[in-house]
Amino acid sequence: MKMTKSNEPVIDAIHVSKLFPVMKGIIEGLFKRSEQKYVHAVDDISITIQAGETFGLVGESGCGKSTTGMLLLQLLNRTSGTILYKGMDVASSFTWPGYISLILNVHFFMPIGYGLSYIFRSKESRDSLKSVINKSKEEARIYKENLDDKEVLDRIKNLRREIQIIFQNPYDSLSPRFNVMDIVAEPLRLLKVYPSEAEVEQRVLKELDSVGLVPPEDFINRFPHELSGGQRQRVGVARAFTVDPEFIVADEPVSMLDVSVRVGILRTMNKLSKERGTAFLFITHDLALARVMCNQIAVMYLGRIVEQGPTEEILHNPLHPYTKALIAAVPKPDPDAHRTEDLPIVGEVPSGIDIAPGCRFNPRCIYAIEECSQIDPQLETVKKDYYVACIRYKEINKIK
Amino acid sequence: MMVLLEINNLKTYFHTRSGSVKAVDDVSFKLGKGEVLGLAGESGCGKTTTCLSIMRMIDNPGEILEGEILYENAKEVMGSSDNTERTNNILDLTDAEMRRIRGNHIAMIFQGAMNAMNPVHRIGDQIMEVLKIHEPEVPKEEMWQRVIDILEVVGIDSSRARDYPHQLSGGQKQRALIAMALINNPDIVIADEPVTALDVIVQAQVLKATKELQKKFNLSMIMITHDLSVIAEVCETLAIMYAGKMVEYGKLRTVFKEPSHPYTQLLIEAFPSIVGPLKELKDIGGDVPDLRNPPLGCNFHPRCPKVMDICRTEEPPSFATKDGFVACWLYEVKKEK
Ligand SMILES: Nc1ncnc2c1ncn2[C@@H]1O[C@H](COP(=O)(O)OP(=O)(O)OP(=O)(O)O)[C@@H](O)[C@H]1O
Ligand SMILES: Nc1ncnc2c1ncn2[C@@H]1O[C@H](COP(=O)(O)OP(=O)(O)O)[C@@H](O)[C@H]1O
Ligand code: SF4
Ligand code: SF4
Ligand SMILES: [Mg+2]
Ligand SMILES: [Mg+2]
Numbered sequence: 124m125k126m127t128k129s130n131e132p133v134i135d136a137i138h139v140s141k142l143f144p145v146m147k148g149i150i151e152g153l154f155k156r157s158e159q160k161y162v163h164a165v166d167d168i169s170i171t172i173q174a175g176e177t178f179g180l181v182g183e184s185g186c187g188k189s190t191t192g193m194l195l196l197q198l199l200n201r202t203s204g205t206i207l208y209k210g211m212d213v214a215s216s217f218t219w220p221g222y223i224s225l226i227l228n229v230h231f232f233m234p235i236g237y238g239l240s241y242i243f244r245s246k247e248s249r250d251s252l253k254s255v256i257n258k259s260k261e262e263a264r265i266y267k268e269n270l271d272d273k274e275v276l277d278r279i280k281n282l283r284r285e286i287q288i289i290f291q292n293p294y295d296s297l298s299p300r301f302n303v304m305d306i307v308a309e310p311l312r313l314l315k316v317y318p319s320e321a322e323v324e325q326r327v328l329k330e331l332d333s334v335g336l337v338p339p340e341d342f343i344n345r346f347p348h349e350l351s352g353g354q355r356q357r358v359g360v361a362r363a364f365t366v367d368p369e370f371i372v373a374d375e376p377v378s379m380l381d382v383s384v385r386v387g388i389l390r391t392m393n394k395l396s397k398e399r400g401t402a403f404l405f406i407t408h409d410l411a412l413a414r415v416m417c418n419q420i421a422v423m424y425l426g427r428i429v430e431q432g433p434t435e436e437i438l439h440n441p442l443h444p445y446t447k448a449l450i451a452a453v454p455k456p457d458p459d460a461h462r463t464e465d466l467p468i469v470g471e472v473p474s475g476i477d478i479a480p481g482c483r484f485n486p487r488c489i490y491a492i493e494e495c496s497q498i499d500p501q502l503e504t505v506k507k508d509y510y511v512a513c514i515r516y517k518e519i520n521k522i523k
Numbered sequence: 524m525m526v527l528l529e530i531n532n533l534k535t536y537f538h539t540r541s542g543s544v545k546a547v548d549d550v551s552f553k554l555g556k557g558e559v560l561g562l563a564g565e566s567g568c569g570k571t572t573t574c575l576s577i578m579r580m581i582d583n584p585g586e587i588l589e590g591e592i593l594y595e596n597a598k599e600v601m602g603s604s605d606n607t608e609r610t611n612n613i614l615d616l617t618d619a620e621m622r623r624i625r626g627n628h629i630a631m632i633f634q635g636a637m638n639a640m641n642p643v644h645r646i647g648d649q650i651m652e653v654l655k656i657h658e659p660e661v662p663k664e665e666m667w668q669r670v671i672d673i674l675e676v677v678g679i680d681s682s683r684a685r686d687y688p689h690q691l692s693g694g695q696k697q698r699a700l701i702a703m704a705l706i707n708n709p710d711i712v713i714a715d716e717p718v719t720a721l722d723v724i725v726q727a728q729v730l731k732a733t734k735e736l737q738k739k740f741n742l743s744m745i746m747i748t749h750d751l752s753v754i755a756e757v758c759e760t761l762a763i764m765y766a767g768k769m770v771e772y773g774k775l776r777t778v779f780k781e782p783s784h785p786y787t788q789l790l791i792e793a794f795p796s797i798v799g800p801l802k803e804l805k806d807i808g809g810d811v812p813d814l815r816n817p818p819l820g821c822n823f824h825p826r827c828p829k830v831m832d833i834c835r836t837e838e839p840p841s842f843a844t845k846d847g848f849v850a851c852w853l854y855e856v857k858k859e860k
């Protein structure tokens with residue numbers, strides 16, 4: 124088992140932003156010289172995750188959760204900000220070349236194997252990839268020079284092992300042509316973690332056992348289509364854990380699965396993170412899941428973190444108007460606990476392109492006042508490890 | 524309450540190359556006028572197939588083998604002569620009669636339909652198409668007016684009727700689908716996972732609109748979802764399916780608060796909540812059985828913590844509960860008393 128130095132966070136993201144250029148329509152592009160617009164997918168967020176901690180990122184679809192995960196994994200180039208991985212700024216020197224390696228199918232930074240299919244699946248990522256290819260010749264040259272640097276190479280190699288991802292969809296994140304043994308062993312083999320194949324297989328069996336695929340011998344020769352959704356997701360977890368990662372991004376790891384299967388997988392993740400000190404970024408839109416998995420959560424709205432703090436406190440006494448609405452909207456599995464009839468929110472999620480001036484929640488906020496359309500509230504410290512971004516939070520919550 | 528729909532011993536199998544998938548295996552239940560029934564259970568347990576059978580939309584390799592689906596108003600679609608000997612069984616209707624039932628009497632909002640809307644037709648036109656099938660004689664202006672009206676009813680501004688599906692948000696698309704289901708004034712609306720793909724806030728808004736409409740028109744509804752919290756919010760009765768069987772049925776509160784079947788108990792415990800004390804996570808363990816070769820006896824027995832000897836060999840019949848039934852040998856004793 125490896126642990127990072129006690130008080131150094133595994134991931135320390137500071138004021139990180141990601142803007143995606145919006146593709147102009149053909150007509151518009153031909154006739155108008157309109158200014159380039161951007162989606163503010165992630166806007167100035169800071170996240171610190173310690174070893175053994177599971178940090179929750181919650182919010183509605185499109186608020187920027189997955190983008191944040193990709194940024195922390197160095198799979199996306201951030202527009203601004205710093206991401207320190209165990210105190211080192213790996214992002215600044217390597218993200219562009221990371222893409223090139225991706226294109227060349229070398230996938231240096233990718234949690235091995237998964238990455239390509241994931242990146243190429245979404246049209247948006249393909250588009251951004253194209254723009255990267257165009258711009259990256261110069262970067263490639265720099266990268267080549269860096270390749271001679273032994274220390275740099277070692278860092279890359281470690282990074283490939285130390286950060287991993289577990290995907291949302293167990294149905295297409297495993298290669299259908301490999302059996303379970305090969306899928307789970309692939310990272311070990313590629314990274315040459317063990318000198319002998321026997322040791323690799325030993326490790327795979329151990330890992331299958333710890334994710335609850337027992338007896339492991341029954342599973343190693345099966346192909347993904349011979350597994351249920353829950354079993355596939357366990358294979359994904361086993362694969363991520365075989366290389367003793369220090370940081371794992373779990374992007375909606377159970378949202379495609381039934382409740383009854385979910386719990387087993389979450390428990391397994393919990394157990395492994397406790398035993399091995401792995402840090403997790405747990406992305407979910409389900410507050411009830413965040414509650415059982417995370418001590419700390421951050422609530423995102425249109426690319427911003429609007430409230431961040433201890434999960435139980437936020438769930439019982441949310442301070443930000445958006446968090447209040449989100450919590451009021453969660454259905455409760457209890458016929459007596461009726462959802463508030465009128466939610467404390469108006470309208471619908473606007474696009475991330477033309478963001479309202481001032482507080483970006485103000486068009487939907489029932490507490491909004493004149494100033495809210497002028498002042499863009501920053502995260503303020505409420506108390507230790509608790510932050511909220513609303514100019515009226517004290518007033519609304521009757522805090523002195 | 525007047526019973527509107529009664530399903531007795533329904534069996535629907537899919538004959539695949541590797542054997543018959545017993546997707547619905549001897550399922551019986553009733554739906555009253557104005558009742559909202561929740562149909563819950565793990566993925567693949569037969570919820571959709573049950574409802575597609577009611578709509579008689581089972582295609583090859585599927586087949587409805589046995590059972591009856593009695594619909595109170597079935598006579599309305601029959602030709603006026605010699606109906607006297609005919610029953611209300613939907614399964615005995617001619618195809619032409621069945622077409623009159625579909626949409627007009629029993630409407631279904633299909634799983635994932637939100638993403639299957641025709642992208643090149645305006646939503647208003649898509650809704651009007653449904654109206655045309657059953658009332659082709661109505662003049663166009665009047666039809667359009669009805670489309671506008673129904674959109675307003677589900678909470679979509681009439682100005683959006685000329686929008687294409689991609690111009691609507693997920694919540695609006697789901698509302699448009701509800702409008703499409705309601706336009707012919709059906710008695711029964713079946714909604715298959717209608718809010719599963721939506722974010723909580725939008726989900727809350729759509730469910731609220733659904734509840735209001737259901738009350739307003741005194742609709743009977745079957746709400747399929749694996750999300751028990753959604754059911755807790757809108758349903759009055761709850762049916763739990765497991766591996767092709769209906770294992771428990773009863774009033775919402777009874778099934779939730781005093782679940783009888785071990786599967787129901789585990790399913791409810793496995794559901795995390797944001798209210799109440801923080802609970803330790805529990806899971807059911809094991810996997811849903813292969814429906815081509817379901818286990819002998821009670822098909823939950825390989826996963827059941829309360830399994831007894833008889834469970835491994837004999838299939839449990841339904842035993843009466845306070846206000847419904849449960850298919851589990853644990854309740855046999857009560858019957859003998
Ligand atoms: N490659 C891209 N190019 C352009 N826009 C993008 C790209 N990736 C994401 N976006 C946009 O950035 C915003 C945040 O997206 P992201 O996928 O991070 O959301 P999310 O919270 O993970 O949503 P979901 O729960 O639906 O997965 C959205 O408006 C999305 O459309
Ligand atoms: N067209 C089909 N061909 C073969 N098997 C099918 C088909 N449709 C459904 N099934 C099987 O029937 C069972 C029940 O399916 P379904 O009713 O869709 O479940 P649910 O809606 O509860 O998720 C599953 O085992 C499924 O694989
Ligand atoms: S700053 Fe104003 S608009 Fe923004 S959340 Fe607070 S009260 Fe609402
Ligand atoms: S019949 Fe037996 S195995 Fe089936 S649920 Fe009841 S106790 Fe469990
Ligand atoms: Mg996402
Ligand atoms: Mg279904």
